[in-house]
Amino acid sequence: MGSHRLSRRGLLASIGVIAATPLLDACGSPKENNPGTTSQTDLSKVLPAFVPATSVKPDIASVTGAAGGVTDPTFLSYPASPPKTVTGPVGSGGTYVTMTPLWGAIPPSSGNAYYDAVNKELGATVKIQPADGNTYGDLLAPLFASDKLPDWIDIPSWNISKLNFGEAVRTKFADLTPYLSGDNIKQYPNLAAIPTNAWVSAVWNGKLYGLPIYSSGAVVAGAYFYRKDLFDKAGVSADIKSVADLEAVGKALTNAAAGQWAFDDLFGDDAGYIGQLYGFPSGNYPWTDNGGKLVHRYETDGIVEALNWHAKMVKAGYLHPDAVANNSQNAKQRFWSGKVAVCADGTGAWNGDDTKSGAAANPSYNRQAFKTFSATGGQPTVEIGNGAGMYSYLNKKLSDKQIKELLSIANYLAAPYGSAEWLTVNFGVSGTHYTMQDGNPLLTEQGSKEIATSYQFLASPLSPTTVKSGNAQVAKDYAAWQADMVKYLKKPLFYGMNVSEPAQFGSLTQPMKDTITDVKLGRKPISAWTEAVANWRRQGGDDLRKFYEDIRTKYGTGQ
Numbered sequence: 416m417g418s419h420r421l422s423r424r425g426l427l428a429s430i431g432v433i434a435a436t437p438l439l440d441a442c443g444s445p446k447e448n449n450p451g452t453t454s455q456t457d458l459s460k461v462l463p464a465f466v467p468a469t470s471v472k473p474d475i476a477s478v479t480g481a482a483g484g485v486t487d488p489t490f491l492s493y494p495a496s497p498p499k500t501v502t503g504p505v506g507s508g509g510t511y512v513t514m515t516p517l518w519g520a521i522p523p524s525s526g527n528a529y530y531d532a533v534n535k536e537l538g539a540t541v542k543i544q545p546a547d548g549n550t551y552g553d554l555l556a557p558l559f560a561s562d563k564l565p566d567w568i569d570i571p572s573w574n575i576s577k578l579n580f581g582e583a584v585r586t587k588f589a590d591l592t593p594y595l596s597g598d599n600i601k602q603y604p605n606l607a608a609i610p611t612n613a614w615v616s617a618v619w620n621g622k623l624y625g626l627p628i629y630s631s632g633a634v635v636a637g638a639y640f641y642r643k644d645l646f647d648k649a650g651v652s653a654d655i656k657s658v659a660d661l662e663a664v665g666k667a668l669t670n671a672a673a674g675q676w677a678f679d680d681l682f683g684d685d686a687g688y689i690g691q692l693y694g695f696p697s698g699n700y701p702w703t704d705n706g707g708k709l710v711h712r713y714e715t716d717g718i719v720e721a722l723n724w725h726a727k728m729v730k731a732g733y734l735h736p737d738a739v740a741n742n743s744q745n746a747k748q749r750f751w752s753g754k755v756a757v758c759a760d761g762t763g764a765w766n767g768d769d770t771k772s773g774a775a776a777n778p779s780y781n782r783q784a785f786k787t788f789s790a791t792g793g794q795p796t797v798e799i800g801n802g803a804g805m806y807s808y809l810n811k812k813l814s815d816k817q818i819k820e821l822l823s824i825a826n827y828l829a830a831p832y833g834s835a836e837w838l839t840v841n842f843g844v845s846g847t848h849y850t851m852q853d854g855n856p857l858l859t860e861q862g863s864k865e866i867a868t869s870y871q872f873l874a875s876p877l878s879p880t881t882v883k884s885g886n887a888q889v890a891k892d893y894a895a896w897q898a899d900m901v902k903y904l905k906k907p908l909f910y911g912m913n914v915s916e917p918a919q920f921g922s923l924t925q926p927m928k929d930t931i932t933d934v935k936l937g938r939k940p941i942s943a944w945t946e947a948v949a950n951w952r953r954q955g956g957d958d959l960r961k962f963y964e965d966i967r968t969k970y971g972t973g974q
Contacts (some may be wrong), residue, residue: 439706450620451581451913457621461592463600468608470500471833473879475894477632480901483798485610485632489880489894490832491887497835499603505827506539509820511566513541514558515807515872516548522867529865531893536839537824541567543869551856552577559583563895564810567821569872571805572616580917588808589818592623603826609877613802615911625806626825628871630877633901634800636687636698637761643781645675645756655785657792658692658724659755665733668756676735679746679758682725682935685928686718688759689725691797692790693717696800700907702963702972703832709908709960709967713927713948720790725935739856739936753777765893767883779965785890787900799904801911807873825874832879840870855882910973914966920959927951 467477467485475489493933524530524543534540544565546554552574558564559578564587570580593599600607603743610632617625639655646653654660668677682689683697690697695717702709712718729739735755737745750758751769765782782906789795809821830836838856842849848862858866880897882890930947933939949954 426726440712450579450585451915452966452970453469453621453912455912455973456971458615458973461596461618461621461623462611462614463595463608463623463755464598465609465611466601466604466607468500468831468876470603471831473833475891477725477802477877477882477897478901480633480898480904482658482904482906483610483612483632483974484901484904485877486894486897486901487631487633487878487880488832489890491882491890493702493838493851493856494833495854497833497838499835500830501827501836504538505823506537507816507820508539509817510540511542511817512544513567513568513569513819513873514544514565515564516551516571516870517545517869517872518548519867520864520974521545521547523871527865529848529862532844532848533839533870536836537822537827539824541713541824541870541873545867545869559587562587566810566813566817567807568810569805569807569809570625572801573804579915581619581913584624584808585622587811588624589811589813590622590624591626591809591818591822594818594822595623599777603822603829605829605831605876606822606874608831609829610802612799612911613877616801616803616913617806618911619913625808626874627803628805628807628873629875629878630803632802633897633904635762635797635800635852635900636683636691636800637759638784638896638900639681639688639757639759640750640765640782641757642750642753642782644779645753646779653785656788658790659792659895660788662728662731662733663730664757665731669731669733671732675754675756676738677733677756678728678738679735679749679755680726680738680741680743680935681757681759682721682931683759685931686712686721689721690717691795692788693721694796695721696907698800698907700798700909701848702908704908704972711956711960713951713956719941719944722931723941724936724940726791726937729935729937741932741936750782751780753780762893762897765889767886767889770886771884784896786896795903797903798907799910804874808899809932820862826953828870828874829876832881833875837876844868853885875876895952901943906973909963912966912970912973914963916959917962920955920962923951923955923959 427943446664471494474491477488478486529544555570555574556577595606609627609630612632613627617623617627631694639846645668649668651664665677668675686697688697690712695715696703696712703715728734735749737749741813746758749755765784770780787795787797809818827836828840842856842858842860843866847859848866849856849858869964879889880893925945930944933943934944
């Protein structure tokens with residue numbers, strides 16, 4: 416059974432602050448109205464109540480941490496007697512057209528026994544129409560423009576920047592607030608079991624519109640992974656509490672003559688990882704407050720310290736030469752083969768796949784992650800990301816009766832892992848589409864042809880951690896790491912407010928990313944960064960700050 420922690424960072428680090436079409440008037444200043452933005456007060460009024468699922472008992476239960484974070488439930492095998500979570504009829508015979516992305520081969524639509532079986536359980540005809548996920552975004556704008564949207568559509572967060580979504584959502588999609596806000600969602604228990612932070616980016620203009628897909632309750636940028644087998648062999652401690660401890664690892668585990676280096680790139684794109692260590696914003700929410708003034712991550716002392724430290728590691732020779740050359744294509748292979756002992760990566764990489772025969776050169780290969788720590792050894796903090804990277808929406812033209820029917824169907828599709836409904840939605844019919852092997856469902860030849868991710872992109876439950884490649888220990892290790900990490904979560908400024916940035920600011924980021932690369936790898940001195948920040952401010956950074964100050968004045972900061 417595969418892990419349902421998706422590896423695509425777009426699904427685990429959802430986009431909450433988005434660059435959208437221009438919102439400027441002729442004079443270049445922000446309009447009074449900021450389509451999409453929701454104040455914290457309004458957000459709290461419309462968010463659904465969270466009622467954890469109790470129908471299925473995982474092997475390792477979810478843990479609730481700080482900032483509303485909830486760890487993923489862990490299953491070591493599928494329950495032998497999966498319970499039903501939905502009683503009575505689901506649909507009422509309606510017929511609906513859907514549109515979802517799909518990364519992979521599109522199964523046949525006619526004569527598909529899997530579709531027939533699921534629709535029979537749903538009591539409705541849900542016509543699945545998958546489209547190539549790689550070009551999915553190109554299909555959306557024409558649909559919006561022609562007003563030919565289907566009844567139910569999945570829209571990934573990374574595809575909405577060209578849709579003026581904050582404005583369009585009001586005219587195209589059904590307002591689900593009356594049906595799902597607060598305790599109203601308790602009519603749909605499986606939807607109510609989706610954590611609160613997965614719903615925040617489904618709220619636009621103070622109303623709830625979307626259903627979270629592949630939600631997670633404790634999304635973070637990633638982790639610092641290490642090869643425990645290499646640490647043990649060298650007698651090096653993995654109890655890392657500061658960057659000073661990490662430097663000691665660099666010295667102990669670097670042997671260029673033997674083709675081994677301690678580190679790969681530990682910084683990440685646009686400081687995506689190292690902000691966790693140095694305490695500056697590192698995700699999709701780049702602002703922090705310093706004495707009442709909004710400060711961008713580019714302006715923080717923390718990023719300067721991080722750049723200096725990383726360049727120091729490069730100069731010491733602790734980074735693999737390919738990492739120093741900014742070659743990330745073979746980064747995973749460098750870690751698997753033991754050429755580097757420590758790397759930064761998304762949590763989706765920790766799923767057991769790399770323990771397959773042949774993936775790792777060393778048969779004793781053991782990936783682990785350092786417990787959350789800070790650069791100085793003090794109390795660490797980790798920014799919580801949005802709990803979903805894509806959402807599905809219902810067409811505004813649907814009647815009240817149709818909306819209720821589709822929400823009832825969504826409740827079925829969102830049945831938790833371990834339930835009878837989850838098996839049907841994900842694996843179809845026992846004996847036809849799957850058989851049980853070592854306690855987990857395995858697709859048959861027919862199942863492999865007819866089943867692909869489809870209904871799940873319309874509604875899905877809290878993503879579980881499951882055993883992949885037969886390695887139960889990986890699932891246990893990830894659960895333990897997540898339970899520790901969730902204690903340190905915090906919400907960044909403007910969290911979940913769906914702020915649409917004017918398009919004129921879209922060109923500000925790339926020059927900064929390029930400078931980060933040059934400085935972190937020792938190609939340019941730290942003075943180049945100082946100069947880049949000054950240019951960033953002159954070329955629009957200060958105007959962007961004013962834009963967010965205006966947002967803060969009108970809507971607050973989401974804290």
